[in-house]
Amino acid sequence: RLTSRRCPPSLQVSFELEMLDDNYHVSPLIGFFLGTADVTYVSADAELLTNPTLQTWLAQQTLVVFDAKRNQVAAHRLGLELPPIDFDVLLASYLLNPDQNSNDFGQIAQDHDYQLAFDADVYGKGAKRAVPEQPALFAHFAAKAQALATLTPHLIADLKDQNQFDLFTDMELPLAQVLARMEMQGITLDQARLRDMGKQFSQTIKVLEEKIYGEAGVKFNLNSPKQLGEILFEKLNLPVIKKTKTGYSTSVEVLDQLRGGHPIVQDILDYRAVAKLNSTYVTGLLKAVLPDGKIHTRYLQTLTQTGRLSSVDPNMQNIPARDEGKQIRRAFVPSQPGWQIFSSDYSQIELRVLAHISGDENMQEAFREDRDIHANTAMKIFNLDSPDQVTPDMRRQAKATNFGIVYGISDFGLAKNIGISRKQAKAFIDSYFEQYPKVHDYMDKMVQVARDQGYVETLFHRRRYLNQIHSRNFNLRQFAERTAMNTPIQGSAADIIKVAMINMQQMLEAEHLQSRMLLQVHDELIFEGPEAEMATLAKLVPKVMDSAVKLAIPLKVESSYGPDWFQAK
Structure with missing residues (x-):
């Protein structure tokens, strides 16, 4: 007692x-x-x-x-x-x-x-x-x-x-x-809408199944890698890319390389994509709904070495944001009539953190002038004179280079990612460092810091220890070096959005708003609130997110809202 x-x-x-x-x-x-x-x-x-x-x-x-x-x-x-x-x-x-x-x-x-x-x-x-x-x-x-x-x-x-x-x-x-x-x-799930999506996905799956059976000339178990491998590499005589202990590999990586070799390959990829949407996101989300009609995820605050949050039961950070899968977001709706879903996310926050930490004047100038950073990089690596000359494919390759550099990518890795030769990839990386020389200096410095003290830190003194930085094993040492380059960038970006979340909750309470924060998805914050408060949120949220930390260049925040998560982007 x-x-x-x-x-x-x-x-x-x-x-x-x-x-x-x-x-x-x-x-x-x-x-x-x-x-x-x-x-x-x-x-x-x-x-x-x-x-x-x-x-x-x-x-x-x-x-x-x-x-x-x-x-x-x-x-x-x-x-x-x-x-x-x-x-x-x-x-x-x-x-x-x-x-x-x-x-x-x-x-x-x-x-x-x-x-x-x-x-x-x-x-x-x-x-x-x-x-x-x-x-x-x-x-x-x-x-x-x-x-x-x-x-x-x-x-x-x-x-x-x-x-x-x-x-x-x-x-x-x-x-x-x-x-x-x-x-x-939690966030409300429109279960009826999601079930309707599931019916549409099931119909698409059946159509694709019949099409694939017609192309193969025989019915087989599409979900059996063994049977699929026999169809692709023995019956249709497609080139064998990779073998496993149990037979032919039919991984996405392999199928990607076989695109164009036979129409069946694209149909199998489409089948897998739709089947995953149906099983993981329709069936999976419906199972995760609690009696209040909402999804209550769990954020893992102590999982990643960089400080980024993870989400489980279910993983709300893995809801598709592109292509057909983005439709799943239509099922996430406000909890009350007359309310809206509001989304606000940092634009290219890791590259902006890199510009700040490295002190590179060229990169900082590009962000201050609000240039398209990927087009800016494309102009350099393709020797162009104007942004108008940058094609969508050039921009895609430059984007992969920008983010690859953040993760300490090698010429081999970049070549594989964007489908170019290793020689071309090396030329891209060399051109990148010519344009942003202090980024190269930063990378070298972080590796040396890790060697000297055994760890690197974010802007907020979050540490990551790198015990393999002196390893005799080349692969382990290389991974530690890439980690030394990336952790201060990715970790600082994660810390910034954490500060923004804390400040945002305080501001919602201080302003006596009914609106509330529901989700954090990487660099994006999701809210719900009365339609009458949307104009207030549109001013307040970017202001709070912008001021989470003072960098040498401005943070950029993009916001929008709508009747569901899909339309809020």
């Missing part, structure tokens, strides 16, 4: 709402613990947290948790709002070692020389995962509470030593609260 008299206010309290499954939007709550310096309270009844006396006491405490967002969402399911969380061991550990992306507290504790049982050892795995008897359950709860209390001061000291404490307190921890709010809000 917990009362405010027995536990005075302003304690550091280790807290967790425990669940068996990863998806905390739906996983059963199996209990909670509250640990102070003197005593740990454990319970297998999460509903006890709704006790008014306990709520009043909890609101006065300083909370230390493992995975703030998970706990905030779980508390919301009980109708509770947790007080501000002071420290998150998971987030802190991630910043200190972004290569370790386990979400098991036992693994994280072990990484910091603290012994704690893994959840898998207590609860089991897969079909055998279950709640143990209460003595074992409560012992695990108490051990976790002690681990939180013990590890916290050490992690705080490590963050300060690595100049990352501000990154933790000003970015990652506030972002967890913003993401929790977005996840709890």
Whole structure:
């Protein structure tokens, strides 16, 4: 029994709402613990947290948790709002070692020389995962509470030593609260519209199947690589590109090289594309809808080494943005009548970050004058005098070169990506560095920094350690060098949109708007709100996103809105 008299206010309290499954939007709550310096309270009844006396006491405490967002969402399911969380061991550990992306507290504790049982050892795995008897359950709860209390001061000291404490307190921890709010809000799915799309996709699949069978001269299992390989390479005598241990390769890469060799190849590619749309996005999204008619994704804040967010259950960052697949976005609609979906995204943010970090005057000038950066590059690598001479294919190749350079691409990789000779690719890269010489200097400098200190940093001091930078293995060393070049760019871009999200949530509240942020998809933020607020958002959102960080060149933000996600772009 917990009362405010027995536990005075302003304690550091280790807290967790425990669940068996990863998806905390739906996983059963199996209990909670509250640990102070003197005593740990454990319970297998999460509903006890709704006790008014306990709520009043909890609101006065300083909370230390493992995975703030998970706990905030779980508390919301009980109708509770947790007080501000002071420290998150998971987030802190991630910043200190972004290569370790386990979400098991036992693994994280072990990484910091603290012994704690893994959840898998207590609860089991897969079909055998279950709640143990209460003595074992409560012992695990108490051990976790002690681990939180013990590890916290050490992690705080490590963050300060690595100049990352501000990154933790000003970015990652506030972002967890913003993401929790977005996840709890969810985005509405028009299920009827999506089912209609599924029917259309099914009809297209049947038409393509019959066409492919006609071209092959025989019916076969289109989803069997073995049977497909026999049709393509034995019956139709197409050239064999690649073999696997089990037979002919029929991968997309192989089929791409066979385009033009026979009409069946394009039809197979079309069949696969439509089948994927139907299974992954129609069937998959419909399965992911919760009883409120919404999709509630989970953002993984501690997965990528660069700081970029990932999305699962379902992956909302993987909804197609081009070609026929973009139609899927029509099914994502506002949650209320008279509302609109609003989209705002950074234009070429990684290239702008590169222009800033490298200090290259030519690239900065192009962005300041709002030139088409890809056409600008195309003019140089194709020796053109005017942007009017740049063809769409030239621009496509220049775009691949621009972004390839960001990722430290080789002439071999660029040649493969855009279908040119290795000699041509080398000439493209050489021309690129002639146009932007300080970009080349930046690349060399980052590799040297990585060699000297073992890590590189973003503009916000997010670190990525590169243990293979001195490897004797050429491939491992080359990968580490490319990573050294790219991480400050990609990581800084990820940090910028995180700052924008935090500032945007504060602005929505300060302006008392009904509009709310729903999704982050790479460099894009998705909102919903009343139609009457769209003009306000059109001014407010780009302003907030523009001012997330001060660079040597302006950030560019493009916004639009419509009755669904498709029409908001």
